[in-house]
Amino acid sequence: MIITLTGSAPPAEQIRDQIRGLIAAGRLGAAERLPSVRQLAKDLGVAPGTVAKAYKSLEAEGFISTRTGGGTRVSATALATPRAVVDAARALADISIHSQIDVEEATRLLHAIWPPPSNG
Structure with missing residues (x-):
């Protein structure tokens, strides 16, 4: 670790x-x-x-x-994130690093584009 x-x-x-x-x-x-x-x-x-x-x-x-x-x-109940999500996160990290964007900025971007929860 x-x-x-x-x-x-x-x-x-x-x-x-x-x-x-x-x-x-x-x-x-x-x-x-x-x-x-x-x-x-x-x-x-x-x-x-x-x-x-x-x-x-x-x-x-x-x-x-x-x-x-x-x-x-x-914990036995701790679940791993689906592989596709991990792969996409790695891709975002790689592209962000290459573009000289730090983790805080990448996180702000995710928060900004994340859709709100549906009420239905």
Whole structure:
């Protein structure tokens, strides 16, 4: 599992978003064990509380589960994103990078073109 901290978002949000992305992309599978809070904090050079906050958020969202003595694992109910969506996201990332558009701008674009929920 590779996580890098870059950008302006708080580290706990970056950790949460990247782990969520790894699960959605199928790079972390159901029941796969995650590093301990202390280990990941040490690896990333952040406080353990930062990783704990990210893990707590992921657990509340149903992406991971933590059991005393059993560690933290990807939840059995966490579903990977369909392959076509992952492929399209990778294509967007590649084109954006080539065009020198950062992730924040690409995200703003997606939000702007996303259709509103239907009321019917």
